[in-house]
Amino acid sequence: MNRTGLFIALGLFAGIGLLFGIFPGLDLWLAGLFYDAQTKSFPLKSVASASFARDAAMWIAWAFAAPSIIALVIKLVWPDRPLLVRGRTVMFLLVSMTLAAGILTNLTFKSHWGRPRPIFVTEFGGQNHFVPWWDPRGDCPKNCSFFSGEGATAFWTYAPASLAPAPWRPAAYAAATVFGVVTSGLRMAFGGHFFTDVAIAGLVTFLVIWLLHGLIYRWASTRFSDAGIDAALTRFAWPGYRWRQKRRGRDVGPAPAP
Numbered sequence: 001m002n003r004t005g006l007f008i009a010l011g012l013f014a015g016i017g018l019l020f021g022i023f024p025g026l027d028l029w030l031a032g033l034f035y036d037a038q039t040k041s042f043p044l045k046s047v048a049s050a051s052f053a054r055d056a057a058m059w060i061a062w063a064f065a066a067p068s069i070i071a072l073v074i075k076l077v078w079p080d081r082p083l084l085v086r087g088r089t090v091m092f093l094l095v096s097m098t099l100a101a102g103i104l105t106n107l108t109f110k111s112h113w114g115r116p117r118p119i120f121v122t123e124f125g126g127q128n129h130f131v132p133w134w135d136p137r138g139d140c141p142k143n144c145s146f147f148s149g150e151g152a153t154a155f156w157t158y159a160p161a162s163l164a165p166a167p168w169r170p171a172a173y174a175a176a177t178v179f180g181v182v183t184s185g186l187r188m189a190f191g192g193h194f195f196t197d198v199a200i201a202g203l204v205t206f207l208v209i210w211l212l213h214g215l216i217y218r219w220a221s222t223r224f225s226d227a228g229i230d231a232a233l234t235r236f237a238w239p240g241y242r243w244r245q246k247r248r249g250r251d252v253g254p255a256p257a258p
Contacts, residue, residue, distance in 0.1 A: 012203055021132060041191075042124075057183040065094065072233075076233065079236075088217065097159070104152070109146055111142060128140065145194060151187060154183035157175075158177075158206055161175065
């Protein structure tokens with residue numbers, strides 16, 4: 001998570017955005033590579049193994065987040081116990097996942113950016129008009145194409161990759177890249193997203209992760225500590241814990257001093 005990665009991501013963002021903004025037909029051409037004009041469908045969508053691979057990709061991504069989710073739940077239920085996963089790891093992974101694959105995609109863009117998916121545009125047998133990535137005025141009413149939630153989830157694996165031991169980190173980044181590209185390619189092959197939907201999803205996700213990694217780990221003015229996050233969660237969950245214990249006839253007292 002250094003400046004080189006940031007500059008590469010920003011350069012790709014500018015290059016892809018400009019190229020596909022000036023020549024939006026490139027999105028249609030790339031989507032058309034997966035379309036069968038005779039059957040008027042995206043054939044790979046009906047292949048069971050491909051559908052399983054799509055589902056498995058999401059399971060894999062969430063598997064990386066699962067230990068932090070479990071640790072957070074246990075901490076909120078029993079705040080007198082230490083976190084089972086490092087506090088910064090819990091915060092970094094769960095906040096980045098929530099922002100990249102949740103708030104920015106499903107709650108923000110996909111709900112308000114009316115770009116229809118490839119399977120719904122007239123060029124591929126649908127009834128909606130194609131619009132370039134930068135145009136939110138499409139015919140899609142909800143759960144639209146821009147940008148890809150599954151693409152963002154797949155590329156989110158950059159977050160756990162950034163926490164790998166230094167000697168393994170380049171290989172972890174490479175694996176996350178391949179995983180994101182293959183998963184995004186499946187979404188395109190199913191007619192679920194255009195190239196710009198998945199590419200921008202990956203780039204936005206990387207930028208979110210880069211920023212959070214700096215805030216939590218790298219920058220001295222904002223750097224968090226594992227103990228500080230553990231203590232903050234203890235204070236947050238203590239009132240509910242104390243109330244439950246009182247109902248059992250045991251008063252655990254106020255939250256421990258930080």
